Amino acid sequence: MLLRTSLRSFFAHKGRMALSLIAVVLSVAFVSGTLVFSNTATSTFSKLFAATASDISVQPPKPADDEEPQAGDKPATVPAPLAQQVASVPGVKTAIGQVMVGNAILVNPATNKLVGPTSGAPTLVGNWTDTPRNPVKITSGHVPQNSGELVLDADTAKKAGLGIGDKVRVDNATGQHPYTIAGIATFTTTNPGAALAFLDTATAQQVLLGEQAYTSVEAFGDGSRSNDRLKADTLAELGSRYQVKTAAEQKADNTKAIGSGLDFMKYAMLGFAGISLIVGGFLIINTFSMLVAQRTREIGLLRAIGGSRRQVNGSVLVEALILGVLGSTLGVAVGLGVAVGLIKLMNAIGMDLKASDLEI
Known part of the structure; x- marks a missing residue:
């Protein structure tokens, strides 16, 4: 009964739920896309460094x-x-x-x-x-x-x-x-x-x-x-x-340098994710506050026929869980698209990364 009530309520307010869903999708997409892109770029260069580094390098x-x-x-x-x-x-x-x-x-x-x-x-x-x-x-x-x-x-x-x-x-x-x-x-x-x-x-x-x-x-x-x-x-x-570095140390230094070069994009994208999180948080709170206010009669009827406070709260939390799971799943999928887009952007400015090598 609880699940049926939650599903019916969830799909009865498609417009508001869609806006909340978009907020979750954007937040997750920015985070997952940024991390997938940075991991892919770092992994690509790490493979190059590992395959070509000398056993030891004597440097100035x-x-x-x-x-x-x-x-x-x-x-x-x-x-x-x-x-x-x-x-x-x-x-x-x-x-x-x-x-x-x-x-x-x-x-x-x-x-x-x-x-x-x-x-x-x-x-x-x-x-x-x-x-x-x-x-x-x-x-x-x-x-x-x-x-x-x-x-x-x-x-x-x-x-x-x-x-x-x-x-x-x-x-x-x-x-x-x-x-x-x-x-x-x-x-x-x-x-x-x-x-x-x-x-x-x-x-x-x-x-x-x-x-x-x-x-x-x-x-x-x-x-x-x-x-x-x-x-x-x-x-x-x-x-x-002189500095003497093993192959592992050369790889670590070079990978760190590449990672530092990509940090500007990584933190900018995570900044957008933070903004989406704040805006989305207010939107979701507002959405559920309005939904609960509109369901006063429904909640009263559930209590009248024997529904407990815990069951009523559980009904609302199930709706939130559905929203979170669905939004997060779609957000990860969209994030992969964001990562592919970032890879194409970096290819346009001179790097050579392959979308087929995504590190998820």
């Missing part, structure tokens, strides 16, 4: 806490001989000096337009290296063999309409440097939407760093030692002057 000293990086600052480096020193650590199979900077831009000299993302994902320029976990592989042309050649990633080349033999210019604080595309590289893992360009090592050092140095040394073990043991042995060899 950590800057002081009060040291603010400036736009024109020269990238921090480690000396070139450090690669041989790391390679001599027991358990290290190979150590490769890497140059990778994010303070250069790619330009199509024929149109003078930027090549690659203008916002969102970064443009990275570095040296071509063959590592056991290279995130890209040459699928057309060849690796850069002299100071005039450059390798461009396939996604960026496709978006810019460039191919083998076309010209690309690298602009940075040291000037404008023209190159010919000698190879096209395709991502072997998830493409985060970044534009990648590779020069030969000597040219990358001269043009991007201005010295014979590296931005990091990436080492890969021979399997005889754990990454933590490799880190400890490397620190024993080099001292505490």
Whole structure:
């Protein structure tokens, strides 16, 4: 009887219940959509970092806490001989000096337009290296063999309409440097939407760093030692002057950086959810107050035929439960749509996320 009465009352006031239902749906949709999107984006990048990270990475000293990086600052480096020193650590199979900077831009000299993302994902320029976990592989042309050649990633080349033999210019604080595309590289893992360009090592050092140095040394073990043991042995060899990070630490740092970059959107969407919650709360209270006031005679009749106060209260609470369960279920479904929309928005500004990889 209680359930039948609640259902009859629920469907007898479709208009008011629909407004309350919409309030619940919007609140839940904003929250679930935001969390699904942020988890999906973080998971996508985590997979990339996990698949490509070296066993240990030797990086420049950590800057002081009060040291603010400036736009024109020269990238921090480690000396070139450090690669041989790391390679001599027991358990290290190979150590490769890497140059990778994010303070250069790619330009199509024929149109003078930027090549690659203008916002969102970064443009990275570095040296071509063959590592056991290279995130890209040459699928057309060849690796850069002299100071005039450059390798461009396939996604960026496709978006810019460039191919083998076309010209690309690298602009940075040291000037404008023209190159010919000698190879096209395709991502072997998830493409985060970044534009990648590779020069030969000597040219990358001269043009991007201005010295014979590296931005990091990436080492890969021979399997005889754990990454933590490799880190400890490397620190024993080099001292505490440089940062030494295992693959897990590299993944955690990079994932944290990506998460921080997405926080602005996450908190903005959760702010909308909070507003929806407050407005929806007032709307639901008002709706049920009016419904109870309109049902005074019905409630009196239920009490007259033996219904207890608990049964009457239960009837109203069942209506609220139906509203909450239905609204939450629809809200989660709508939230998935919100997440897909956010993914498409991020793809439009340069990132490459796939809706099929949703992390619910």
